[in-house]
Amino acid sequence: VMRKDCPADVEILGRSTWTLLHSIAATYPTTPTPNEQNDLKSFMGLFAKLYPCWFCAEDFQRYIKKEEPRVSTRDEFGNWLCEAHNEVNKKLGKPTFDCSKWQERWRTGWKDGSCD
Numbered sequence: 001v002m003r004k005d006c007p008a009d010v011e012i013l014g015r016s017t018w019t020l021l022h023s024i025a026a027t028y029p030t031t032p033t034p035n036e037q038n039d040l041k042s043f044m045g046l047f048a049k050l051y052p053c054w055f056c057a058e059d060f061q062r063y064i065k066k067e068e069p070r071v072s073t074r075d076e077f078g079n080w081l082c083e084a085h086n087e088v089n090k091k092l093g094k095p096t097f098d099c100s101k102w103q104e105r106w107r108t109g110w111k112d113g114s115c116d
Ligand code: FAD
Pocket: 010, 011, 012, 013, 014, 015, 016, 017, 018, 019, 022, 051, 055, 056, 057, 059, 060, 081, 082, 083, 084, 085, 086, 088, 089, 092, 094, 096, 097, 102, 105
């Protein structure tokens, strides 16, 4: 029988959102202009307010108040985001991710060529 598509649950929503956010980090300029830095800061602030899982959003808003998004270079933002994601991983009892590998996971593909 045909399986119909259903509204996103917290897991599907989360997985797709992390894909979007880490991909934004991957395409963020290596040396962003002051304007680009402000845009990313505003985006993260609004994202945290609008994220459509209210208890996730509440915790994430608290987190970015404590740990302000670092947006001065691509690598800084990628690492900041990786740390923020790890905070959620810890809360959910998931393994943490080695942030020195964020570019391999989300931008360049793995050094062993497995994404080529
Ligand atoms: P995900 O955590 O979705 O990760 C997807 C992929 O990203 C992984 O397979 C891995 O390859 C990679 N990855 C993992 N960790 C990192 C990292 N640190 N840096 C870079 N890449 C990484 N769910 C809840 O139940 N409660 C919550 O309070 C909650 N809060 C959330 C807050 C936000 C802002 C977001 C975006 C999601 C939240 N979620 C929450 C969803 C949760 O984080 C997961 O997305 C969901 O549980 C699905 O998990 P997953 O195992 O598929 O991997």
